[in-house]
Amino acid sequence: DTGVSQDPRHKITKRGQNVTFRCDPISEHNRLYWYRQTLGQGPEFLTYFQNEAQLEKSRLLSDRFSAERPKGSFSTLEIQRTEQGDSAMYLCASSSPRTGGLSYEQYFGPGTRLTVT
Amino acid sequence: AQTVTQSQPEMSVQEAETVTLSCTYDTSESDYYLFWYKQPPSRQMILVIRQEAYKQQNATENRFSVNFQKAAKSFSLKISDSQLGDAAMYFCANIQGAQKLVFGQGTRLTINP
Numbered sequence: 001d002t003g004v005s006q007d008p009r010h011k012i013t014k015r016g017q018n019v020t021f022r023c024d025p026i027s028e029h030n031r032l033y034w035y036r037q038t039l040g041q042g043p044e045f046l047t048y049f050q051n052e053a054q055l056e057k058s059r060l061l062s063d064r065f066s067a068e069r070p071k072g073s074f075s076t077l078e079i080q081r082t083e084q085g086d087s088a089m090y091l092c093a094s095s096s097p098r099t100g101g102l103s104y105e106q107y108f109g110p111g112t113r114l115t116v117t
Numbered sequence: 118a119q120t121v122t123q124s125q126p127e128m129s130v131q132e133a134e135t136v137t138l139s140c141t142y143d144t145s146e147s148d149y150y151l152f153w154y155k156q157p158p159s160r161q162m163i164l165v166i167r168q169e170a171y172k173q174q175n176a177t178e179n180r181f182s183v184n185f186q187k188a189a190k191s192f193s194l195k196i197s198d199s200q201l202g203d204a205a206m207y208f209c210a211n212i213q214g215a216q217k218l219v220f221g222q223g224t225r226l227t228i229n230p
Contacts, residue, residue, distance in 0.1 A: 033217065042121075042208050042220030043162075056217065091162065093218075104150055104212055108162040 004109035025094030123221035140209030157205040
């Protein structure tokens, strides 16, 4: 069990540029979640996948955001035409319906910190 | 809609003492789970303790325990024998089914040596 990994860990970009983040979940997990966390706040849900199907999207996920999980394994989150308000930590988590008897526990990755200048 | 409220933005405690972090939540569901997560500075979120709503017994994990009051929709975390490594942001979270976690605003815990 190598845990949830995210790449890159940090990204600095200029306003208007596109960025893409990657998340590799724990290999046997079929659910994958994206959250956004701004400084001093709790994470806010963005979207989640069960296998390759995107089952729910938050209103926070504007048209500039798109997420994919094409083969039900890793996922990507793309932000187009970045704005300064997109600056945040983007967290990925994964879970399985049953994880060693700990129902619905989500395991988090280290996050990708995005700074838009 | 689910909501989670942590009314203590910051707490501090002397090393080896006990501290309690408060959390209240609102849900219309009868079957749900509650969690406390710890986020150390510049490190990733880790699960501290979980509570299933259908269980009346309060969860305990070593020095960490909860006081779950279902009728009052209250879910506080007690840390006994506080250690310097306990310093972190603590988030209370609620989940219904295998869906999204809803987090509180967090409590920053400082441990004074």
